[in-house]
Amino acid sequence: xxxxxxxxxxxxxxxxxxxxxxxxxxxxxxxxxxxxxxxxxxxxxxxxxxxxxxxxxxxxxxxxxxxxxxxxxxxxxxxxxxxxxxxxxxxxxxxxxxxxxxxxxxxxxxxxxxxxxxxxxxxxxxxxxxxxxxxxxxxxxxxxxxxxxxxxxxxxxxxxxxxxxxxxxxxxxxxxxxxxxxxxxxxxxxxxxxxxxxxxxxxxxxxxxxxxxxxxxxxxxxxxxxxxxxxxxxxxxxxxx
Amino acid sequence: xxxxxxxxxxxxxxxxxxxxxxxxxxxxxxxxxxxxxxxxxxxxxxxxxxxxxxxxxxxxxxxxxxxxxxxxxxxxxxxxxxxxxxxxxxxxxxxxxxxxxxxxxxxxxxxxxxxxxxxxxxxxxxxxxxxxxxxxxxxxxxxxxxxxxxxxxxxxxxxxxxxxxxxxxxxxxxxxxxxxxxxxxxxxxxxxxxxxxxxxxxxxxxxxxxxxxxxxxxxxxxxxxxxxxxxxxxxxxxxxxxx
Ligand SMILES: Nc1ncnc2c1ncn2[C@@H]1O[C@H](COP(=O)(O)OP(=O)(O)OP(=O)(O)O)[C@@H](O)[C@H]1O
Ligand SMILES: [Mg+2]
Numbered sequence: 115x116x117x118x119x120x121x122x123x124x125x126x127x128x129x130x131x132x133x134x135x136x137x138x139x140x141x142x143x144x145x146x147x148x149x150x151x152x153x154x155x156x157x158x159x160x161x162x163x164x165x166x167x168x169x170x171x172x173x174x175x176x177x178x179x180x181x182x183x184x185x186x187x188x189x190x191x192x193x194x195x196x197x198x199x200x201x202x203x204x205x206x207x208x209x210x211x212x213x214x215x216x217x218x219x220x221x222x223x224x225x226x227x228x229x230x231x232x233x234x235x236x237x238x239x240x241x242x243x244x245x246x247x248x249x250x251x252x253x254x255x256x257x258x259x260x261x262x263x264x265x266x267x268x269x270x271x272x273x274x275x276x277x278x279x280x281x282x283x284x285x286x287x288x289x290x291x292x293x294x295x296x297x298x299x300x301x302x303x304x305x306x307x308x309x310x311x312x313x314x315x316x317x318x319x320x321x322x323x324x325x326x327x328x329x330x331x332x333x334x335x336x337x338x339x340x341x342x343x344x345x346x347x348x349x350x351x352x353x354x355x
Numbered sequence: 356x357x358x359x360x361x362x363x364x365x366x367x368x369x370x371x372x373x374x375x376x377x378x379x380x381x382x383x384x385x386x387x388x389x390x391x392x393x394x395x396x397x398x399x400x401x402x403x404x405x406x407x408x409x410x411x412x413x414x415x416x417x418x419x420x421x422x423x424x425x426x427x428x429x430x431x432x433x434x435x436x437x438x439x440x441x442x443x444x445x446x447x448x449x450x451x452x453x454x455x456x457x458x459x460x461x462x463x464x465x466x467x468x469x470x471x472x473x474x475x476x477x478x479x480x481x482x483x484x485x486x487x488x489x490x491x492x493x494x495x496x497x498x499x500x501x502x503x504x505x506x507x508x509x510x511x512x513x514x515x516x517x518x519x520x521x522x523x524x525x526x527x528x529x530x531x532x533x534x535x536x537x538x539x540x541x542x543x544x545x546x547x548x549x550x551x552x553x554x555x556x557x558x559x560x561x562x563x564x565x566x567x568x569x570x571x572x573x574x575x576x577x578x579x580x581x582x583x584x585x586x587x588x589x590x591x592x593x594x595x596x597x598x
Contacts, residue, residue, distance in 0.1 A: 164501055181504065188502045194495035198517050198594040207513070211505045236594055 115139055116161060116260060116292065120170035122317075123156050130156045132317035133170070140259075141290045145303040147350065148313030154296040157318070158262050161294060162188055174260060184212060186260045187253035191268050193245035195237040195252075202233040205251045216255055223251040226288075227281070243274035250282070254289070263295045267302065276334050279305050283331060300350045304343055305332050312353045322353055384564040389571060392564040400553070404572045407538050407549035410466060411580070414473025415534040419527065421474070422481030429482075430489040430515075431507075440486070447479040451537070455544040469541030469549070476537035477530035484526020488519025521595040524588040531580045535573060 116138040123131045131153035138144045146154045159165040160172055163182040172179045174186065187208075195204045202220055209216035224230045227247045237245055246266060253261060267275040279302050286293055286306075297303055303310045307326050314321045326346050328339045337343070366386050372378070373385035380388050393400055429436050454475065458468040492515050500510040542551025550569040557565035589596075 162502060164498070182502050184504075186502075188499075190495050190498065192493075192495045194493075194499045196496070196514065196517070198592070208503050210513070211503045211509055238594075 115175060116294070117173050118157070118161065118170070119172070121157070121160060121167040121172055122169040123153070123160060123165065124168050129317040131160075132319045134313075134318065134320055135170075136311060136320060136323075138292055138294060140292055143286055143293045143295065143306055143308045145295045145297055145307040145310050146313060147297055147300070147303050147310055147354065148318060149315050149354070150298070152313045152316050153318030154313060155264055157313075158188075158264050158294065158296055161260075162186060162262050184256055185258050186262065187256040187258035189246075189249050189253050189261070189263045189266045191265045193237065193242075193249040195245055195248055197237055200234050200236060201229060201240070201248050204237065204248055205255055207252060208256050212256075219255055219257075220251070223254050226285070227251055241274070242270050243278060246270065246278060247281075250285075254285075254291075258291060261291045261293045263293065265296050265298065268298065275299075275302070280331075280333065282306065287330060300347050300354075301334070303350060304328075304346050305334060310346075310350060312350065324349055324353070381561070381563055384567050388564045389567045393568045393571075400550075400568060400572060403548060403550050403553050403569070404576065407535075407542065407551065407573070408576055410469045410538045410541070410549065411473055411534050411576070414470040414537065415477055415530070415580075417470070418474045418477040418481055418530065418534065422478050422526075422530075423485055423523070426482045426485030426489065427511075430486055436486065436490065443479065443482060443486075447483065451475045452540055455540050458541070459545045464545050464547045468545055469538050469551075472541035473534045473537040476540075477534040480529040480533065481523070481526045484529070485519060485523050488522030488526075489515050491522065492518050517592075520592045524584070524592070524595075527584050527588075528581060531584055532577050535577050535580065539573060 116136075118134050118136040121131065121134050122129070134157060136144075146157065148154055156165065160167050161174075161179065163179045163186070166180070174183065196207065199207070202224065205220045205223060206216060208214075209220070221230070221233070224233050227250065229244065229247055229251065232240060232244065237248065240248070246269075249266070267278050270278065282293075283306055285291075293306075295303075295306060304326055310324045310326060312321045312324065313319065324346065328342045328346070332339070332343075370386050373380075373383055378385075384392075429439050451472065455468075455472060458471055462468040462471065496514050496518070497510075500514055505513070538549065539551035539554070542549040543555050546552035546555040550573050553569040554566050557563070557569070
């Protein structure tokens, strides 16, 4: 469980984030949505232990977060792959740093994300969507309890984005990882989230938390829950404008 | 292949100019005169080439090893790096040629002042290129290393150094012709052996074709060394051409 209790962060005189209180239960999928510059990345970095809050506290499973933890993994907007390593070797990087032997897990993850036949390729031989899948595998090799994702699909084209979002949903259902996911896309937020935390403009605070009560697995486009999707989207839209 | 064609065209132009303008071989000898001179004493010229090449290789080797070591040591700490960068830039701006007469005073004749000259001119481009390569790690990779709590050494070996390699090779390629120039300067200022000494000697005896033959051999040595570095580059960082 992640608890963010009255966390705030300033950079010099700039107040980026003001008093955020949020609890994310085990296995929950929470998306953070808000205008550019409202502090979403700042909040994520604080949960990751990369940035101390200037006020308030953040704990994971009751332990205050003071530095990055092995069971908390991160995926960024850029795949951040090492161009000289093969796909497989990129996925194994965290294991190597931790001193783990995880070759079997890596093979399994690559299989799961449809990358098995590309495992010996270098990143530049892969499409953007495939590169981001590699980054996801690299995060999952940490066997994370918590996965923090900062606009992971923002750099991709619309179709690839939807494909990856659906895939992430499947992975979340399979593994039960707790996920905090930053996005600018209402569609993505509604597809993925158990709850959507809407942040106000800078300094960011939580304007509202919207629960998305649509059964999974969810799909984009026409489906049985068209009305629920439309009303959740409309709600988020009005909160953002 | 295209390189060979370019060289052929350049030689043809040189030859054509000496004929068309009817230049006295005393001033500019034709390629034919130069080749003739070479074949009259091939053993002598190749021997001198070997002497110069040996000085270049030893000096370049020292510069590479020293340059990499110094750059890595400096890049270990951001503060040290920021402190030393201006000093390096200043030292780098000193025309090393101006030191040649001093080296003669300090070290006399023989191999040492020439090798020192090679090291002096080729050391700084390597240090500067390596340092800038080591500090060019993209923000997202630095963030990744922090998320994984990778140690300084792990980050250095697994991320920063490989990332810096393409820039290090740029530095090495800049340094190769400088290394040859350094050796020649050393030999011109305190002539004993080597192609630089041949040039000084043939200048004194007005043997222009001999001087040109030495220049052509120096140019060839430069080309060989450059492609040697490029070949090593292709083996060490095959990924960089594709990225
Ligand atoms: N390291 C930093 N130093 C100074 N200011 C910062 C730093 N990091 C973030 N900020 C500022 O804090 C504010 C919030 O930044 P943050 O990156 O968290 O926003 P965001 O919601 O993620 O925006 P976006 O949607 O554009 O990614 C911005 O005004 C930003 O300029
Ligand atoms: Mg952001």
